[in-house]
Amino acid sequence: MKTIRLIIVAVGGQGNLLASKILGEASLIAGVPVRMSEIHGMAQRGGVVESAILFGDAKSTIISEGESDVLLGFEPSETLRALNKCNSGTVVITNLSPIPPFTAAIGKGNYPDLAKLQNLIRAKVARLIAFDAFSLAKQAGDIMALNMVLLGSLLQTGILPLSADHVKEAIRTKTKKAYIETNIKAFDLGFSAAKALS
Amino acid sequence: MHKLLINNSGEKLLLLGNEAIARGAVEAGVAFATTYPGTPSSEIATNFFQISQESDLYFEYSVNEKVALELAAAAANCGLRSICVMKHVGLNVAADALLTLAYIGVKGGLVIVTADDPYMFSSQNEQDNRYYGKISGLPILEPSSVEEAKNMVIDAFELSEKLEEPVIFRTTTRLNHSTSVVNLKPFVSHTTRGDFKKDPFQYVPVPAVARNLHARLLERIEKAEKISETSPYNFIIGDGSLGIICNGVSYNYVYDAVQDLKLEGLAKILRIGFSNPMPRALIKNFLKGCEKVLVVEEGEAYMEEAIKAFAQEEGLTFSIKGKEENLFSRLYEFNPRLVRQCIAKYFNLNHTPVEIPDLSDIPEIPQRPPNLCPGCSHRATFYAVKKAAEGMTTICPTDIGCYTLGFLPPLSMGDFLLCMGSSIGTSCGFSKVTDKKVIAFIGDSTFFHSGIPGLVNAFFNQHNFTLIILDNGITAMTGHQPNPGVDMKALNLEGYQRVSIENIVKAIGISHVGVIRPFNIKKSINTIKEALDFKGVSVVISKELCALYAKSLKKPSRKPFFVSEKCKNHRECINNLGCPAFFIEDNRVKINQDMCVGCAVCAQICPENAIIPVKD
Numbered sequence: 001m002k003t004i005r006l007i008i009v010a011v012g013g014q015g016n017l018l019a020s021k022i023l024g025e026a027s028l029i030a031g032v033p034v035r036m037s038e039i040h041g042m043a044q045r046g047g048v049v050e051s052a053i054l055f056g057d058a059k060s061t062i063i064s065e066g067e068s069d070v071l072l073g074f075e076p077s078e079t080l081r082a083l084n085k086c087n088s089g090t091v092v093i094t095n096l097s098p099i100p101p102f103t104a105a106i107g108k109g110n111y112p113d114l115a116k117l118q119n120l121i122r123a124k125v126a127r128l129i130a131f132d133a134f135s136l137a138k139q140a141g142d143i144m145a146l147n148m149v150l151l152g153s154l155l156q157t158g159i160l161p162l163s164a165d166h167v168k169e170a171i172r173t174k175t176k177k178a179y180i181e182t183n184i185k186a187f188d189l190g191f192s193a194a195k196a197l198s
Numbered sequence: 199m200h201k202l203l204i205n206n207s208g209e210k211l212l213l214l215g216n217e218a219i220a221r222g223a224v225e226a227g228v229a230f231a232t233t234y235p236g237t238p239s240s241e242i243a244t245n246f247f248q249i250s251q252e253s254d255l256y257f258e259y260s261v262n263e264k265v266a267l268e269l270a271a272a273a274a275n276c277g278l279r280s281i282c283v284m285k286h287v288g289l290n291v292a293a294d295a296l297l298t299l300a301y302i303g304v305k306g307g308l309v310i311v312t313a314d315d316p317y318m319f320s321s322q323n324e325q326d327n328r329y330y331g332k333i334s335g336l337p338i339l340e341p342s343s344v345e346e347a348k349n350m351v352i353d354a355f356e357l358s359e360k361l362e363e364p365v366i367f368r369t370t371t372r373l374n375h376s377t378s379v380v381n382l383k384p385f386v387s388h389t390t391r392g393d394f395k396k397d398p399f400q401y402v403p404v405p406a407v408a409r410n411l412h413a414r415l416l417e418r419i420e421k422a423e424k425i426s427e428t429s430p431y432n433f434i435i436g437d438g439s440l441g442i443i444c445n446g447v448s449y450n451y452v453y454d455a456v457q458d459l460k461l462e463g464l465a466k467i468l469r470i471g472f473s474n475p476m477p478r479a480l481i482k483n484f485l486k487g488c489e490k491v492l493v494v495e496e497g498e499a500y501m502e503e504a505i506k507a508f509a510q511e512e513g514l515t516f517s518i519k520g521k522e523e524n525l526f527s528r529l530y531e532f533n534p535r536l537v538r539q540c541i542a543k544y545f546n547l548n549h550t551p552v553e554i555p556d557l558s559d560i561p562e563i564p565q566r567p568p569n570l571c572p573g574c575s576h577r578a579t580f581y582a583v584k585k586a587a588e589g590m591t592t593i594c595p596t597d598i599g600c601y602t603l604g605f606l607p608p609l610s611m612g613d614f615l616l617c618m619g620s621s622i623g624t625s626c627g628f629s630k631v632t633d634k635k636v637i638a639f640i641g642d643s644t645f646f647h648s649g650i651p652g653l654v655n656a657f658f659n660q661h662n663f664t665l666i667i668l669d670n671g672i673t674a675m676t677g678h679q680p681n682p683g684v685d686m687k688a689l690n691l692e693g694y695q696r697v698s699i700e701n702i703v704k705a706i707g708i709s710h711v712g713v714i715r716p717f718n719i720k721k722s723i724n725t726i727k728e729a730l731d732f733k734g735v736s737v738v739i740s741k742e743l744c745a746l747y748a749k750s751l752k753k754p755s756r757k758p759f760f761v762s763e764k765c766k767n768h769r770e771c772i773n774n775l776g777c778p779a780f781f782i783e784d785n786r787v788k789i790n791q792d793m794c795v796g797c798a799v800c801a802q803i804c805p806e807n808a809i810i811p812v813k814d
Contacts, residue, residue: 011566021377024212028379034212035344037376039319046778047568059343059450061376064535066554081563087552101566105781106772109564116561124555 001033003056004160005063009082010074011099012047015147018175019072020051022151023162025170027055032161037061046102048078055161070159071125072150074133075099080117083124090125093153093194095146097134129153129194136189142179145186152190156198164191200249207384215344215374216241219311219367222351223281224249226307227388230273231257232266234647235676236285237320238374239313243283244677251691254390259673259680262618262647263288267295267310274308274364275401276392279355286314286327287617291648293330299364300334301403301411303418306392307355308364310336315371316496317531322598322617324530326497327368331474335415337422338366338474339431342449344378350431350471352383357425361418366474370496372447372531423475431471432480440465440545441488443481443501445473448494451537458538459547476504482512492544493520496532519544568603572779573795575670575742576601578716580609581775581799583637583666585719586726590635593628597621597649599641600675600744601668608776611639619648625663626656635730636663643673643681645699656735657706664729665737667699670744678747688751703737710736717742719802745795756796757811761787764808771800771809 006023010016020036027034036053052063066087073079073094086092096114104111122128131153137146148171155164164187171183201211202221213221220242223231231250233243243259250257256273260266263284270282284292289312296310312330315321331338339354341347351367358365399407426432436456442465444452449469456465468484470476485491485508493502502520509518521528525540535551542549570577580601596602596612597620605612614624621638629636640649645667653665673679680686686694703711710732712725722740729736743753765787772780772787777800779793789800791812801809 021212024377024379028210028212033379035376035378037372039371039375046566046571048566058534059453060534061372061378061447061450062531062533064533066552067535077563078566080560083557083560084554086555088555100781101564102569102776102778102780103567104564105778106776107782109562112561112563120560124557 001056001161003054003058004070005068006053006055006070006072006160007063007068007082007085008051008053008072008074009078010049011078012049014074015144016049016051016074019147019151020053022167022170022174023053025174026162026166029169030162030166033057035059035061050082070154070157072154074146074150076114076117077101077112080112080121083121086125088124088126091127091129091157091159092121092125093129093150093157094121095133095150096130097132129157129197131193131197133190136193137186140186140189141182145179145182148183148186149190149193152187153194156191156194200245200252202245202249203253204382205385206382209382210379211382212377213344213380214241215347215369215376217245218344218348218380219351219369220245220249221380221382222348223309225348225383225385226352226355227279227386228281228355229255229278229388229390230270230280231255231283232260232269233283234260234263234266234288235673235679236288236313237676238315238371239283239285239311240676240679241374242311243679256390261682263292264295267292267299270308271295271299271302271304273392274304274306275302276394277306277389278392279307279388281309281311283311284313285321286312286325287321287323288312289327289330291618296330297334298403300336301408301415302401303362304358304364305362307358309351309354309358309367310364311367311369313369313371313374314497317371319371322615324497326500327366328473328500329498331366335419336364336366336474337361337426337472338368340368340446340471340473341373342446342469342471344373344376345380346471347373348380360425361422363418370446419475423478426472426475426477427479429472429477432469432477434466434468434484436462436466438464438466439487439489441468441484441491442466442494442541443468443470443484443491443505444494445470445501446496448496448532448537451532451534452494452541454534455538455541459542459549465545470501473501476501478508481505481508485509485512485514488516490516490545491518492541493518494526494532494537494540495520498528567606569606569778570600570603571745572777572793573745573797574600575716575740575745576604576668577609577775577777578719578742578797578799579666579668579722579740580604580611581803582714582716582719582722583726584609584611586723586730587635587637590730592635592637593632595621595624595628595636595638597640597644599644599668601639601641604639608774618644619652622649622652622656622665625665626652626659626661629661629663637730638663638665640665640667642667642669642671642683642699646682646697650702653703653708653735654706657708660734662734664732665735666726667737667739669699669739669741670747672744672747674744674747678744678750699739703739708735708737710734712736712738714738714740715742716740717797717799719799745797756798758789758791758794758796759798759801759809759811760789760791762808762810764806766806766808768805770803770805775800775803
């Protein structure tokens with residue numbers, strides 16, 4: 001099976017690790033070989049969290065510079081920062097709702113302009129899917145469902161060797177009962193948002 | 199039921215490397231587990247802790263790694279399968295016990311898990327613990343993947359019992375924090391009660407006994423080498439005259455590179471998973487069919503040195519390389535691209551790496567450095583100490599924990615750090631040879647771990663410094679593990695005592711001991727000032743729960759604060775406290791209500807009293 005390499009970048013607390021876990025569980029359901037790894041810095045909150053997920057027969061659990069097929073960014077400036085993981089064939093999906101780093105929030109350093117940020121990314125990769133996933137999570141009923149919105153848009157691209165149904169089954173069996181409905185709704189909203197942009 | 203206790207053979211689970219290691223131990227019938235928490239090993243013990251609450255496994259968070267290993271050594275010498283888990287630097291702490299335990303040996307299997315941290319994602323050094331195999335004479339097993347790790351733990355117990363020696367199970371961060379699908383096997387039946395048969399001439403290594411025991415250890419090393427020669431963990435795949443020898447996660451990158459570079463039929467790989475003693479004959483045979491050999495290993499040239507020596511014994515003169523200026527570094531982690539390029543370069547293969555986009559037009563993106571949490575009690579303490587020490591020239595040795603981050607501006611509290619507990623020992627030295635005011639910082643868990651001997655030393659030798667003990671009621675940085683000062687009743691856990699830091703400090707004989715609640719800034723500053731003015735060893739204990747831990751205990755939450763119209767933009771709050779809940783909008787300071795935990799520290803330091811609680 002051809003190896004598909006996915007990088008997910010997020011700010012600590014955005015639910016990136018659960019999103020990775022859902023993709024892993026969905027792969028197990030679908031019988032797709034999967035390996036992944038995660039790195040988070042020293043701080044428990046507020047730092048960058050990066051996950052690498054490899055679908056297919058590769059043994060490696062990390063993705064080198066320039067070698068991701070898909071980059072999924074939970075925060076626009078972190079998506080931009082991870083552009084070194086991409087190549088001209090990479091598909092990039094990003095949330096457009098910023099969480100400015102503390103340094104920028106207190107006026108030390110400038111947060112990149114969102115329009116410029118999108119143009120920069122678009123010019124360097126095969127395709128950019130950018131939308132406000134935060135609003136859609138709110139619309140689904142819980143801002144913590146941001147990760148599910150982004151999973152929906154990721155699955156819509158059809159790049160992963162998984163179907164939306166596999167992922168939804170993983171959401172149903174591996175997320176907390178009280179949140180399943182919201183999570184599925186968020187997933188569908190993200191799926192539709194990506195479809196509307198295609 | 200805990201997912202690692204599912205006793206269904208053939209079932210598949212998606213597991214983190216650390217979960218797979220814990221599962222392997224459970225399948226092997228482990229009865230006794232100890233640890234001191236440390237990233238990247240922490241989740242192994244978290245799982246044991248949970249499992250012990252619903253099974254007959256004995257597990258404890260020991261006070262430090264040395265004590266953890268001593269417990270496990272005793273249990274294993276009573277016949278119990280035992281495991282002791284720590285991060286790489288933890289083995290330095292346990293090394294005193296380890297090196298003589300190798301003489302004493304074990305009866306029941308004992309597996310010592312040591313997790314190295316190449317690139318230092320969350321460590322102060324990237325030491326290569328394979329050398330502990332050499333210095334102790336103990337066998338080392340190293341897995342390459344999550345799936346292999348689980349099964350290798352089971353075999354590590356068997357190997358330990360066969361050799362009657364502990365086995366070092368060495369991982370790296372990338373293995374601990376990778377996730378993959380693992381096949382479950384049924385559990386081996388196990389005993390939880392042991393017996394110890396007295397035999398002082400085996401167990402009490404006075405010189406006359408130790409001389410015999412060392413000779414016995416050497417015999418066991420020879421036996422271990424024979425097992426290493428035929429171990430399924432040292433295997434060869436592929437065929438060809440280009441030889442690649444690798445270990446651990448590097449094997450994955452090598453394996454993938456051989457596919458990517460289409461080297462089938464040209465290259466063969468020797469994967470070393472039993473790395474001490476190295477399989478001498480196997481390696482010599484592997485070398486004989488090669489024109490050129492590349493050694494791919496993160497960390498030091500551990501295998502490379504051995505392989506070159508074996509080649510010399512055989513009179514082989516072809517090129518064997520690994521750590522070289524234009525090949526592999528002794529620094530940091532490897533990755534697939536790096537390994538692929540080094541293989542291509544060394545064996546003169548045509549290879550065009552995927553182009554990385556030109557990023558020269560990307561604007562500078564503000565960094566997102568790790569930071570103390572909003573409402574972190576350490577921030578309040580650091581601020582109070584800084585205010586209390588105004589006008590003094592200080593040296594502030596710090597220690598290992600979240601509070602190490604206090605060295606960053608604007609707090610800038612943290613000038614020197616070696617290892618767990620070093621704040622106190624180094625303070626003795628700094629205060630002896632300089633005229634500066636020395637203020638040391640240590641956390642509660644680190645104080646218990648290795649701070650106490652330093653403090654006893656400081657009092658006995660009449661040193662002169664102030665020690666601030668940052669007691670946030672939990673071992674926070676590694677993910678909220680218990681320590682002897684933790685209120686275990688708050689966690690609904692029975693069977694524990696609670697040790698008072700204040701009583702320990704006073705029992706040493708230290709007369710000047712202050713206790714502060716750091717969210718009361720004025721009082722704290724005054725108490726700290728008195729301690730700083732004291733000649734001799736003074737101690738201030740700063741008590742306030744870790745903000746994240748308090749949240750997890752569902753402590754009643756305080757109202758968040760906001761910046762009112764009275765604000766005159768002094769920005770004492772942002773410039774000197776720097777809580778991440780602050781942000782600036784239209785040149786005004788604001789507080790993110792979702793992040794503010796209502797500690798009220800900023801409200802107390804605002805010169806205009808402009809920061810006030812949100813009304814209902």
